[in-house]
Amino acid sequence: MADYQTYNDNALLLRIAEGDEAAFSLLFNRYYQAMVSFVQRFTESAPVSEEIVQDVFLKIWMTRETLAAVTHCKAYLMTVAKNQTINALKKLAREQEKAREIQEAPQLQQETEDDPRFHVIDRAIDQLPPQRKTVYLMARHGRLSYEEIGRQLNISAKTVKKHMQLAIASVTAFIKANARLLLAFLFWLKFFSGALLFF
Structure with missing residues (x-):
């Protein structure tokens, strides 16, 4: 150079x-x-x-x-x-x-919160180690940059990036592990709802 x-x-x-x-x-x-x-x-x-x-x-x-x-x-x-x-x-x-729009549509927000798929994602996030969970939520929900998160948590941006990589891998693995159970539940829910129409 x-x-x-x-x-x-x-x-x-x-x-x-x-x-x-x-x-x-x-x-x-x-x-x-x-x-x-x-x-x-x-x-x-x-x-x-x-x-x-x-x-x-x-x-x-x-x-x-x-x-x-x-x-x-x-x-x-x-x-x-x-x-x-x-x-x-x-x-x-x-x-x-x-x-x-989401904030002005409480019914839609309630339906989203009641969706079992989102419950699985919430559980995946909840099982993260405390600091990794904090970093994940600050980045995904708080929309903060790695530098901003690092300053607030007193860690380097490189460490924040590593936490995010591990968090995403962990959340993805959790969702995949629970995918079959979720699909079975959704199938049962759809079948059960349809069955009620015959009573």
Whole structure:
């Protein structure tokens, strides 16, 4: 990477287009903070902005073959960042609207809470070790980033990520182990409900 320090942006883009990871890493380090600051003007959230910029660089790497045609690197990066931010904010708005709809429909919420499938998921979460359960709930329900969770629990983001990986594996295994029992129960419930119609 040291040899690339004198490369201008367009030269780096050409190297990245050829799959050069060192050049990509240098471009990332060169523009990451500036792009986070740019995105944060729209999101007003540092964690959300960091996530968006990471997605931007992932997208750039996945479509790196097109970089050879880029002539103005900084303008290109900011344009991609702006588009990604707009998409992320639209998605967030849709999720917030969906959450409001659920809150305004208590009957639907009650039906969801009574669904035996959700009881299995709740049991899967309840059997997690205390800290792993806390991390899982903060990430999935609280929608906090690994960095935010780490700060609140006084652990590293890497440790938070490990807890999440183990939690997801454990919850998935629990659900699979109980899948047959759940299917049998649902079949019985459907059969029993139908049978009542004949009495």
